Ligand code: THU
């Protein structure tokens with residue numbers, strides 16, 4: 184039997200708006216309380232405004248008040264095991280710990296399973312900024328002040 188969260192990602196990609204790439208992506212994000220939010224990619228004629236399925240799903244979840252997540256499933260129309268891109272990995276890292284499970288659809292009931300930490304080792308996070316602030320590193324560097 185297929186992973187139920189993968190099924191939700193597959194359902195979501197049916198609504199993808201992809202007139203430019205014709206590459207459909209669906210994502211399903213399960214919150215800590217078991218609620219599932221889905222998203223699909225939504226392209227734009229200027230290309231750069233295109234929304235990724237994962238960011239649509241996390242945007243829906245966060246805007247509904249959720250902040251803790253358990254599992255993400257991603258599927259493309261061709262079931263090629265597509266993984267979240269670098270930008271989406273960083274967006275996930277804002278809310279999810281390294282141990283978030285990400286399952287990617289390979290078709291035939293096969294999935295590739297990763298953790299967010301595997302896909303995005305070493306990232307900037309709120310703690311990076313807090314640590315820098317605690318060390319006084321958010322002030323201009325001493326030599327920058329001298330040269331101005
Ligand atoms: N895409 C996603 O929806 N998620 C990703 O993380 C990878 C890329 C979409 C964006 C674009 O609509 C299409 O896939 C081709 O890049």
Ligand code: ZN
Pocket residue numbers: 235236237267268269270271272
């Ligand atoms: Zn992305």
